[in-house]
Amino acid sequence: MGEIRRFCRDDGMLKVSRTLKTLAAQAAQMREKMTKDLGRDITLQELADGLGIALEELLPALEATKDVESLSTSLFE
């Protein structure tokens, strides 16, 4: 059974990822830099590629930032 876990890890199916908060911070930085460099709003995939991670990892990290929830509560008050 340990064999199967090893098989999957070697297969690259499992890889240790960075913590959500670290990733969220790195994503925010990378977004700013790439937006400035390219002079336009970047896509999700471009950001994931820039960070060297899969979309699957990037999305939860973006959720860990507060920009969405704060909108209706703060921006319009």
Add this chain to the structure above:
Amino acid sequence: MKNQMRIFFDAVSENEAFARLVAAGFFAQLNPTLAEITDVKTAVSEAVTNAIIHGYEGKGGTVELFCAYDENRLQIEVADRGIGIPNIAQAMEPLYTSKPELERSGMGFTIMETFMDKMRVESIPHFGTRVYMEKDLKTE
């Protein structure tokens, strides 16, 4: 390319962030810009929050989220089987809220209208509410 999904989840505030993630994850396949996906997440968030706190008045139930795309056209529906809205025109007015005691801004529907290209509300008192939204992605 066409694709669709329909999810049913418990009407608890813990699932608001989850609903945003589901919508973002589904539409991520179209490679939207970060601004576009934030618009979509914000609209979904407002609609799901409404279902939980207004539709079910925080007492729980099941929220439905439907997401689909056909090429660059996104379609979203958020539905509940809660108390419904007696006066939809009034509910959609900016700043109108039936729950000022919860410190609601009354801007949920206005945000959905602003961030999506189309928005429509159907509601029957004591039966439930369904919000339809559409958006065209500019990315090719």
Add this chain to the structure above:
Amino acid sequence: MKNQMRIFFDAVSENEAFARLVAAGFFAQLNPTLAEITDVKTAVSEAVTNAIIHGYEGKGGTVELFCAYDENRLQIEVADRGIGIPNIAQAMEPLYTSKPELERSGMGFTIMETFMDKMRVESIPHFGTRVYMEKDLKTE
């Protein structure tokens, strides 16, 4: 704490990563360890892939994913309305695959059994297949 969700999505390979994201996002609320969430994602991935390529033979259909938790007990179901499995015992044998031409490893069910605490398969030929899985998180 209890919570549950049920999602229906198109049986296309683009939705495999999406299904993993949905399961991981839902169970993230329990604050699992990285190893635990990876186990869950891997098991979901194998079951969803099976529904798409075996159940529907790549011709499309709808896949159902149910996720629930009650305290630390996770429950997952993956179902399709595809061709079904004529011999479940044989299908569950390690290395058995009915599609060697697709370079399948025949290890899907074995992986699900290994990564989850419980696993059960129900299937009726020409009606469909449902895989039940359970896992207790060690985190408190």
